Amino acid sequence: MATHPFVAMHNIEKSFNGVPVLKKVTLEVEQGEIHALLGENGAGKSTLMNILGGVHQPDNGQIFVKGEKISMANPHVSQAQGISFIHQELNMVGDLKVYENMFLGSEIRNKIGFLNVEEMCRQTREILAELGVYINPKEYVRNLATSYKQLIEISKALLHKSQLIIMDEPTTSLAEHEVNRLFELMRNLKKSGVSIIYISHKLKEIQEVCDRYTVLRDGQLVKTDVMENENLEVITKLMVGKAISQERYVHEHSFGDMALEVEGLTSTGLFKDINFTVQKGQIVGFTGLAGDGRTELFESLFGYRKKYAGTVKVKGQAVKINHPRKALQAGLGYVPKDRKENAIIKDLSVIHNMSLSSMGNFERLGFIQDKKEQQKFNAYKKLLNIKVHNPRITIDKLSGGNQQKVIIAKWLEAETDILIFDNPTQGIDVGAKQEIYQQIIALAKLGKAIIILSSEAPEVMRICHNIHVMYHGEITAHFTGDEASEEEIMHYATGAKREGEKIG
Ligand SMILES: Nc1ncnc2c1ncn2[C@@H]1O[C@H](COP(=O)(O)OP(=O)(O)OP(=O)(O)O)[C@@H](O)[C@H]1O
Numbered sequence: 001m002a003t004h005p006f007v008a009m010h011n012i013e014k015s016f017n018g019v020p021v022l023k024k025v026t027l028e029v030e031q032g033e034i035h036a037l038l039g040e041n042g043a044g045k046s047t048l049m050n051i052l053g054g055v056h057q058p059d060n061g062q063i064f065v066k067g068e069k070i071s072m073a074n075p076h077v078s079q080a081q082g083i084s085f086i087h088q089e090l091n092m093v094g095d096l097k098v099y100e101n102m103f104l105g106s107e108i109r110n111k112i113g114f115l116n117v118e119e120m121c122r123q124t125r126e127i128l129a130e131l132g133v134y135i136n137p138k139e140y141v142r143n144l145a146t147s148y149k150q151l152i153e154i155s156k157a158l159l160h161k162s163q164l165i166i167m168d169e170p171t172t173s174l175a176e177h178e179v180n181r182l183f184e185l186m187r188n189l190k191k192s193g194v195s196i197i198y199i200s201h202k203l204k205e206i207q208e209v210c211d212r213y214t215v216l217r218d219g220q221l222v223k224t225d226v227m228e229n230e231n232l233e234v235i236t237k238l239m240v241g242k243a244i245s246q247e248r249y250v251h252e253h254s255f256g257d258m259a260l261e262v263e264g265l266t267s268t269g270l271f272k273d274i275n276f277t278v279q280k281g282q283i284v285g286f287t288g289l290a291g292d293g294r295t296e297l298f299e300s301l302f303g304y305r306k307k308y309a310g311t312v313k314v315k316g317q318a319v320k321i322n323h324p325r326k327a328l329q330a331g332l333g334y335v336p337k338d339r340k341e342n343a344i345i346k347d348l349s350v351i352h353n354m355s356l357s358s359m360g361n362f363e364r365l366g367f368i369q370d371k372k373e374q375q376k377f378n379a380y381k382k383l384l385n386i387k388v389h390n391p392r393i394t395i396d397k398l399s400g401g402n403q404q405k406v407i408i409a410k411w412l413e414a415e416t417d418i419l420i421f422d423n424p425t426q427g428i429d430v431g432a433k434q435e436i437y438q439q440i441i442a443l444a445k446l447g448k449a450i451i452i453l454s455s456e457a458p459e460v461m462r463i464c465h466n467i468h469v470m471y472h473g474e475i476t477a478h479f480t481g482d483e484a485s486e487e488e489i490m491h492y493a494t495g496a497k498r499e500g501e502k503i504g
């Protein structure tokens with residue numbers, strides 16, 4: 001008897017408004033395998049999964065589950081086939097509690113039809129504990145950090161005891177220990193015969209946890225193969241169509257005047273005695289593990305958090321920034337992390353999302369200069385390879401990574417002298433990453449002072465002149481970009497070593 005793959009998608013085709021997005025794509029996933037789905041931003045990964053999940057209907061092609069042809073007419077059909085879907089966009093309802101989100105649409109009731117809140121809370125607690133998360137199931141989701149929302153989203157899929165779990169970029173907001181937990185769980189699921197389709201732009205994760213991979217490019221199948229046969233460079237090339245260098249960008253070290261001087265910045269419980277400077281033309285990186293305090297530090301510096309002590313000088317002038325408006329006035333710009341939640345205005349067009357913070361550039365006599373705005377947009381579209389046919393559609397029609405690119409473009413365009421990027425390449429494909437790095441370097445060359453916050457040491461090592469490592473709210477080491485090594489950074493980021501122990 002021939003055995004069938006758990007899921008087979010054959011010759012799937014899909015167009016949106018006449019634009020083909022998937023062209024005869026075939027994907028087969030065996031029972032008990034972890035299958036990576038790879039490709040650039042806009043390649044069609046989420047769309048293919050939305051078809052498997054019954055969210056979108058294909059124009060052509062067939063789907064088989066264990067050899068039987070199924071029409072995935074809606075998400076319920078897909079779920080009934082044992083498929084659950086962890087969406088790239090977080091699907092949490094902020095005004096509901098954690099357990100209510102977990103059981104939305106599948107509430108547990110007691111014999112006389114009342115909601116069995118205690119049982120739902122118990123199961124929520126149990127399943128979250130598997131991922132190492134200990135939060136009150138009755139907490140409102142809106143009060144939680146993005147990483148928790150992502151973990152709840154994952155747990156929700158686990159609740160259904162599915163046979164196939166689609167994970168569309170599940171780790172974008174997770175810290176390393178949370179990612180490790182998830183991988184452990186994935187390996188256990190696999191042992192019990194569950195299949196997983198795993199989408200991520202973090203190729204090291206892919207290599208660590210996946211058995212096979214499939215690469216899509218511009219909606220077409222490029223290759224399916226066994227993971228262990230390939231190295232990441234080969235896979236990158238399949239995705240992007242060209243080799244991508246991972247070398248450090250060497251750039252000149254002649255800086256201008258002081259742009260930002262920070263002395264003794266302290267906020268109880270968040271960060272302590274932070275000192276650093278950034279000159280015009282300089283790129284300074286901050287790295288560390290989750291909970292190192294770097295995001296809170298820069299949220300304070302930008303006026304989102306008010307309670308801190310210490311002095312801040314912008315271009316030699318002492319400033320007291322207690323509101324983001326003041327930060328903007330002082331010439332600071334801030335690109336937050338988790339931009340999908342913090343920076344994107346969903347029902348606004350792509351082009352307006354880009355021009356929002358730099359309206360001054362496009363406004364003359366009170367109205368926006370359409371043509372100029374369009375020209376600017378076209379330039380960034382080309383530069384960052386933003387996949388969009390009509391920039392007047394709302395931004396939520398773009399692929400996740402392309403939404404990120406639009407927000408980055410908006411800040412590259414903004415005329416601020418000091419620019420802070422938190423996690424600039426979150427959700428962005430390997431090819432576009434290089435373009436963003438080059439744009440950041442170009443801004444520095446124009447004399448802007450740049451600060452990069454990133455949990456990925458290789459990222460700060462590649463583009464920064466200076467690197468500060470943080471641990472538990474303190475700076476534990478300084479490096480110049482060319483003397484840093486990933487290993488050394490890790491010692492300081494984990495608290496294994498402290499500044500005094502470093503020589504020179
Ligand atoms: N509802 C929609 N309406 C119009 N176009 C859409 C819609 N959904 C997706 N698209 C388009 O389909 C293409 C593929 O998008 P998709 O979200 O599948 O990409 P992706 O591979 O998941 O990318 P990313 O890595 O950025 O998440 C994109 O060009 C996107 O703009």
Ligand SMILES: [Mg+2]
Pocket residue numbers: 045046047088168399400401
């Ligand atoms: Mg996607």
